[in-house]
Amino acid sequence: MKVPTLAEMTARGEKPEILFWVGCAGSFDDRAKKITKAFVKLLNKAKVSFAVLGTEESCTGDPAKRAGNEFLYQMQALGNIEVLNGYEVTKIVTTCPHCFNTIKNEYPELGGSYQVMHHTQLLKRLVEEERLQIEGGSFRGKRITFHDPCYLGRANGVYEAPRTLISKLDAELVEMRNCKSKGLCCGAGGAQMFKEPEQGIKDINIERTEQALEVTPDIIAAACPFCNTMMTDGVKNKEKEAVLPVKDIAELIAEAEEL
Amino acid sequence: MMKVLPNILFLIFFLLAIRFFVRNVRKIAANIHLGRPVNRFENTNKRWANMARVALGQSKMVKRPIAGILHVIVYIGFVLINIELIEIIVDGLLGTHRIFAPYLGGLYNLLTGSFEILALLVLFAVVVFWLRRNAIRVDRFRKAEMKGWPKWDADLILYFEILLMGLFLSMNATDSLLQQQGAESYMQAGYFPVSQYLTPLFSDFSLPTLIVLERSFWWAHIIGIFIFLNYLYYSKHLHILLAFPNTFFANLRPKGAFANNVTVTQEVQMMMNPEADPNVSTSDPTEEEPDTFGAADVTDLSWIQLMNAYTCTECGRCTSVCPANQTGKKLSPRKIMMDTRDRLTEVGIHLENKEKKEVSDGKKLLDNYITREELWACTSCNACTEACPVDIDPLSIIMDMRQYLVMEESAAPSDLNAMMSNIENNGAPWPFNNQDRLLWAQEN
Structure with missing residues (x-):
């Protein structure tokens, strides 16, 4: 798969339309890499000129x-901002709501101001601009429930972009009892992804998976690599992995387009 | 002399009520001022709009329709019936009776009639509130942090309101009987659509007894209000006043934008810029106490966070939507706010006793009130801040306290230490080589 880096493009004197910030999960996690690749296929299909930072991303x-650890955060942020500003980056898209939120909301105070989009927002725009067509295809009539990532939904008020895309698949969007601003966390945020949960009666991802199962979906749609992991684990815990896939919106669209 | 004795008594009660209330407000203001400075004065137009929508308009309150609509009834009742309070106070000071009646004419009847209907609705709402707490036992009112005083406090407020509304209606019932019987100084005034049903209770009494009853209800009602006004300071009920400034000064940025720690920015910039003069900020180490990173005690928090604590009315909507709490973890955002307030009150009393000399009492918000286990259970999902009807932010306190644990005590859970050293060494939270960041592009 051809993925240009910003360094290469700059060396050729080219400037991409947008920078794709892949994120750590999207770069290294086996499950999340599939989301990254699906999104790149869609960018290519829509003929979006993009670049990634590659090894310059952190x-x-x-x-x-x-x-x-505000210290470590600010060291990371300042390092990244130096790279981004060095390339005079203005537009960024990312498949991770955590990267999206941090770059969009927290980098400006440290000197990094960019137009930042979540990939569902960019995909929606590409559909609106008719640069990308979505055919329902294999998802026609399928029951899809969407799990709102906290850092996309409540944190940034993005509820409609992923839902609009699901509706373009001609699928039946079924909402869990906690959705949109009332969405229940998958349990990964706030660095929980990287530690064991505290003592309790249940893990949060199990609770959320149970909410999803209540609406008997054919597919659980996610829009965050961490939510994806948590929900996949929850579905496995319920021994439903054979019948209930957890997929990112980008994967669903790429699949519908048989990319 | 005997004739003005009630007026003098009233004046004394009135001044006492005001005096204690002012003292309480001053104490609260002083305690809030113990917080670190933070600028929330920008965007004032947006702030007024937020206050109008959230506090005045109760927009977040009605997201739970049953509790929300009942609360709106009590709120409107409280605000409007207070118009009647102006007349009661003027009457009390001047020794008059229903002084506004001659001036307002038909409007007076409309007002008294509306107040009575509101009083009935408030009674109904308050009884349902009591049932929700004591008979239906709604889950969020029965959490661990609600045992003891907080439970008493909540019920006591409801009893207070039932008593005040009961006295108000009884006062009107006896008044209207006295009006019917043509008692001296009880002129024909007011319309009593609700209390007319209470009059049979009093109709057998003689005229002098009725006067004593009417006066007793009148006095008990107004003194009850004076007491309630000063009970606020000791209770969770301060939200009736603080909801307004609290929503005005609320965080208007996207919920995902966590505060930038400026103290850290200064340090980091000094580290990253070798040309910066290291002596600039450390020229005289005794001049200023070095800032702590993060928060271990209430004095490390911002004044907004401290005002949040006083504003919290312990409704528990935050806790009921908290994913950690829902799955049985110890974290409860409401408890974070209650602990902050309790500790702040304690620090305030301590400083008063020490005559403002800041000698530690050996306690902190961290560990003595809020445990580390609670802090590490948070997923930072913002469900609590979204649910709060008055824009309180428990999450910011949790994050500030985590900063203290990590940057001052290096006391993160070991898994998180591993994650952080990965970021530090290879720029990712997992132990992957940064040179491999683009390998995915070569895979199928």
Whole structure:
């Protein structure tokens, strides 16, 4: 798969339309890499000129900040901002709501101001601009429930973009009892992804998976690599992995387009 | 002399009520001022709008329709019946009776009639509130932090309101009987659509007894209000006043934008810029006490966070939507606010006794009130801040306290230490080589 880096493009004197911030999960996690690739296929299909930072990308610092290590967060942030400003980046898209939130909301105070989009927002725009067509295809009539990532939904008020895309698949969007601003966390935020949960009666991802199962979906749609992991684990815990896939919106669209 | 004795008595009660209330407000203001400075004075137009929508308009309250609508009834009742209070106070000071009646004419009847209907609705709402707490036993009112005083406090407020509304209606019932019987100084005034049903209770009494009853209800009602006004300071009920400034000064940025720690920014910039003069900020270490990173005690929090604590009325909507709490973890955002307030009150009393000399009492918000286990259970999902009807932010306190644990005590859970050293060494929370960041592009 051809993925240009910003360094290469700059060396050729080219400037991409947008920078794709892949994020650590999207770069290294086996499950999340599939989301990354699906999204790249869609960018290519829509003929979006994009680049990635490759080895010049580093963790945004989100988990460090949420874990209380403001020092490490700011070191990461300042390093990244130096790279981004060095390339005079203005537009960024990312498949991770945590990267999205941090770059969009927390980098400006440290000197990094960019137009930042979550990939569902960019995909919606591409559909609106008719640069990307979505055919329902294999998802026609399928029951899809969407799990709102906290850092996309409540944190940034993005509820409609992913839902609009699901509706373009001609699928039946079924809402869990906690959705949109009342969405229940998957349990990964605030650096919980990287530690064992505290003592309790249940894990949060199990609770959320049970809410999803209540609406008997054919597919659980996610829009965050961490939510994806948590929900996949929840479905496995309920021994439903054979019948209930957990997929990112980008994967669903790429699949519908048989990319 | 005997004739003005009630007026003098009233004046004394009135001044006492005001005096104690002012003292309480001053104490609260002084305690809030113990917080760190933070600028929330920008965007004032947006702030007024937020206050109008959230506090005045109760927009977040009605997201739970049953409790929300009942609360709106009590709120409107409280605000409007207080118009009647102006007349009661003027009457009390001047020794008059229903002084506004001659001036307002038909409007007076409309007002007294509306107040009575509101009083009945308030009674109904308050009884349902009591049932929700004591008979239906709604889950969020029965959490661990609601045992003891908080439970008493909540019920006591409801009893107070039932008593005040009961006295108000009884006062009107006896008054209207006295009006019918043509008692001296009880002129024909007011319309009593609700209390007319209470008159049979009093109709057998003689005229002098009725006067004693009417006066007793009148006095008990107004003194009850004076007491309630000063009970606020000791209770969770301060929200009736603080909801307004609290929503005005609320965080208007996206919920995902966590505060930037400026103290850290200064340090980091010094580290990253070798040309910066290291002596600039450390020229005289005794001049200023070095800032702590994060928060271990209430004095490390911002004044907004401290005002949040006084504003909290312990409704528990935050806790009921908290994913950690729902799955049985110890974290309860409401408890974070209650602990902050309790500790702040304690620090305030301590400082008073020490005559403002800041000698520690050996306690902190961290560990003595809020445990580490609670702090580490948070997923930072913002469900609590979204649910709060008055824009309180428990999450910011949790994050500030985590900063203290990590940056001052290096006391993060070991898994998180591993994650952080990965970020530090290879720029990702997992132990992958940063040179491999683009390997995915070569895979199928």
